[in-house]
Amino acid sequence: MLKSLFLFLCISGCAYAAFSEAQSNLPPVMITYGPWVTTPDIGAVTIGFVTDINTGAGIEYRIKGSDNEWSSRWHTEAGQLISTGNRHAIRLTGLDPESQYEYRIVLFIPPQKQEGDNKFRAQSELRLPRTLKIEDDAFNFRPFSTEETYSFFVVSDLQFPTERRHQILQNYHDTGMKDSRFVVLLGDLTNSIDNIETDILQGIIEKTTALGGASQPHLFIRGNHEWRGLQSDLWTSYFAMPGGSTYAAFRCGDAFYIVLDTGEDKPPYPFTAHYTTANIAEQEFMDSQKAWLTSVVESQEFKAAKFRIVLAHSAPYSHAGRYMSRVVNNLVEDFFTSDAPDNRIHLWISGHTHFYARTIPGTTQAYALSQPIKKFYRDDRYSFPVVTLDGPTFNGPEGDLPTSGLKVAVEKERLFLESIREDGTVFDRFEVLPDGSINDLNKGLSSSLFTFEPL
Ligand SMILES: [Fe+2]
Structure with a gap:
């Protein structure tokens, strides 16, 4: 338009x-x-x-x-x-x-x-x-304020043809995204950015703008596939966070958010034909991000927040990628393994695995729609739930979805979460309280508790 x-x-x-x-x-x-x-x-x-x-x-x-x-x-x-x-x-x-x-x-x-x-x-x-x-x-x-209650919406891993991506965004818009305070696009919006105009601007932005993106805030978070492609180095010239990089912290109402860039899922092979060839300074980038994160977790805004939410394409556990898991753990383990009240993470939202799961902290269990076929990386040190959203299913288990969306309501005394299918059907529901405790509210819904085999 x-x-x-x-x-x-x-x-x-x-x-x-x-x-x-x-x-x-x-x-x-x-x-x-x-x-x-x-x-x-x-x-x-x-x-x-x-x-x-x-x-x-x-x-x-x-x-x-x-x-x-x-x-x-x-x-x-x-x-x-x-x-x-x-x-x-x-x-x-x-x-x-x-x-x-x-x-x-x-x-x-x-x-x-x-x-x-x-x-x-x-x-x-x-x-x-x-x-x-x-x-x-x-x-x-309307800029964010410290006094509002609201909900936001997350979708991830949209590696589909453009027409299908647009339809997914339209469907979620119709089933709840339109009423959200902001929308999070949690990475892997395309397989690789070989042509940023066709892959991202036409593939995503044209549709989000048509759906209200000129007024409703959208967060564009870099996933590993945004690290790939002949024009992937253009990402920050369009979608840099404040400060110029791909990570950020912000607040809305009673929630404090940390946006992380969890990098590629393969190590760099510089100056070769490999798709990670350009990532010659990925480690330096991660070191800088960790230095920034150190200052964030020491800030009064972080310490005083009622709720702390991490938005990142991948997670320190619930994922089987060895290289990526090491990178993510190295980034956050010094900060987020504590459940001390002023250091507690209440919720981590991710994508990447293309498989819906909601982990139960400290256990080998997760709520999902089918038995996880991928081994989860388990780490008892982390005491927050990780919600992982779906992506395109490649011969996945029966019941697995190609997409899923997450509504998160930030209320005065709880985070209230509903995971939905593209048609709007709720299949998982739970709440997180300020002290970090979790209440399952998914009785009668189609998510079930599965035990996975840790690596
Ligand atoms: Fe990914």
């Missing part, structure tokens, strides 16, 4: 572009993908979008429905507007957490060649701003 935003079009009720007088000689520009609202936090959001030509870009925003003057934030680096790229992600901070905002995209169309000072002074039309404003009723958001 928003793909056809041409400068010279002005469509009532839909997105439209406005530009100052005396600019009719400017080239047509369109937003080719997005905008998408992402990485929200208390009083903050990021807005990303792609334009068809390289252009400077910014966001103007104000309290929705007000006559306030627009505030603006431009895509800059080291004090200069970035006009040489078509990918833009603009962080807005200092927002009122309780307010709904409206925004519009502002583009600056740089001239082919800048005029000399003398001509600039002599010709007044050269001093007119070459800016273009793009507006739409859907361009609004």
Whole structure:
């Protein structure tokens, strides 16, 4: 829908572009993908979008429905507007957490060649701003606050043809995702990023934008398959977390979230034809992420949180990948093996195995829809439940699903979780209390308790 935003079009009720007088000689520009609202936090959001030509870009925003003057934030680096790229992600901070905002995209169309000072002074039309404003009723958001109760929705592992991926997102949208405060796309959205435009922008973003992603925040978390492909190094230029990397921490209501990048599931084979060839600095990256995580778990925000939730493509246990399990354990075992109240993790949500499971901490048991055929890696040191969502089933056990979704309600005194099929049927349900205790609420549902064989 928003793909056809041409400068010279002005469509009532839909997105439209406005530009100052005396600019009719400017080239047509369109937003080719997005905008998408992402990485929200208390009083903050990021807005990303792609334009068809390289252009400077910014966001103007104000309290929705007000006559306030627009505030603006431009895509800059080291004090200069970035006009040489078509990918833009603009962080807005200092927002009122309780307010709904409206925004519009502002583009600056740089001239082919800048005029000399003398001509600039002599010709007044050269001093007119070459800016273009793009507006739409859907361009609004509400930053997170510390006072809200809400639910969010998670889906993972969408390695399907584009048409099927879009249908999955549509189905989950219709069965609960649309009412979620935010949506988590938990990695492995494609098999490899050989062409980021077709694989991710058309494969995912076109649909999430159409489903409300210009106002409903979506988190794009890197899985191991986003580490792969000829253009996988473009991931952060579209979907970097605040700070520029692929991990982050944020808060919404009583929950504190840690987003982790759990890396590839195979070691790097640098400068070869292997799909991990580009990962020459994966270990350095993990070391940096661990240093960052050290500061996070020492922060007052982490210590004081009522609920602590990890969002990561993989997990330190419930997975059989030897390399990846070692990497993930090395990343978190110094921090998350304690169940001390101010260090407790209440919930870890992951994907990667393509097999639904909800582990029972400290046991070799998990709730699932069928007997796990993959051996689980078990580690008694971790005392939180891991919910692992489904993915495409390749000769999986009968009863296993190709997709599953997870609704998590963050209430005042509990996390309330429901796992659903694509048609919306709930098949598992439980709650986690602030002290870490878990109550199964899945009586009569189709999930059952299975015992797995640990590695
Ligand atoms: Fe994966």
